[in-house]
Amino acid sequence: MSMLRNICYWLWGLLFPPCCEVCGEPIDLTKRGMCLNCRLNMPLTYYWLRADNPTRQHIEDHVRVEQASSYILFTESSPWRTLIHRFKYGGKWRLGYDIGKMYGMSLAESALYRDVECVVPIPLHYRKRLHRGYNQSQYIADGIAESMGIEVVADAIRRVRNNPSQALSRAQDRWDNVEGIFKLTKPDKLRNRHILLVDDVLTTGATLVSCIAAIREALPDCRISVATLAVSDKIIRR
Numbered sequence: 001m002s003m004l005r006n007i008c009y010w011l012w013g014l015l016f017p018p019c020c021e022v023c024g025e026p027i028d029l030t031k032r033g034m035c036l037n038c039r040l041n042m043p044l045t046y047y048w049l050r051a052d053n054p055t056r057q058h059i060e061d062h063v064r065v066e067q068a069s070s071y072i073l074f075t076e077s078s079p080w081r082t083l084i085h086r087f088k089y090g091g092k093w094r095l096g097y098d099i100g101k102m103y104g105m106s107l108a109e110s111a112l113y114r115d116v117e118c119v120v121p122i123p124l125h126y127r128k129r130l131h132r133g134y135n136q137s138q139y140i141a142d143g144i145a146e147s148m149g150i151e152v153v154a155d156a157i158r159r160v161r162n163n164p165s166q167a168l169s170r171a172q173d174r175w176d177n178v179e180g181i182f183k184l185t186k187p188d189k190l191r192n193r194h195i196l197l198v199d200d201v202l203t204t205g206a207t208l209v210s211c212i213a214a215i216r217e218a219l220p221d222c223r224i225s226v227a228t229l230a231v232s233d234k235i236i237r238r
Ligand SMILES: [Zn+2]
Pocket: 020, 021, 022, 023, 024, 025, 034, 035, 036, 037, 038, 039
């Protein structure tokens, strides 16, 4: 059976040779998602080693956090932006898990995140989740938690309102659009803990800030740190 599966896998690879999701070069079947060259040249931020960094500054313009960092920095035309897009909308969830594991290893080595107790993915509204088939932040959270050796708490917060359009033109509209969209349904799971809130990409930060505000309101003693997989360079050129 195992031999048959290997033959099928080999034939599939022959018919549809896998390519690197970043540069498009053909890759070995065993290298999931990215070629070695792209892995070695990831545009890493190293924000997880700095308490004072652009991700934290951007979030703390609105709400206080313990720590905050992002893993990859991308520009508008960066191939890494395409990779995040494929992971988020194109069914390539495995990419998020794999990069999440790499991110988790870096966070585990940083003294700033040493006392984090659990990882919490930003929830999707159930309708969006049904449509997409998965919550991309959950896969990043799973990868991070595995490398950090801590648990994932994915059912303590619920997204009670869908915010269909984050493409609103006015910045203020985008912020109004996310007000009150999260509710804590199982606050005891997070009470008095240091949580690491995980999101895919930091652009405006409106959704993330709304979620932090909901946690703060229900659990004032909860300590909240943030980890996003990627950050847009737009927040840096403020
Ligand atoms: Zn590549």
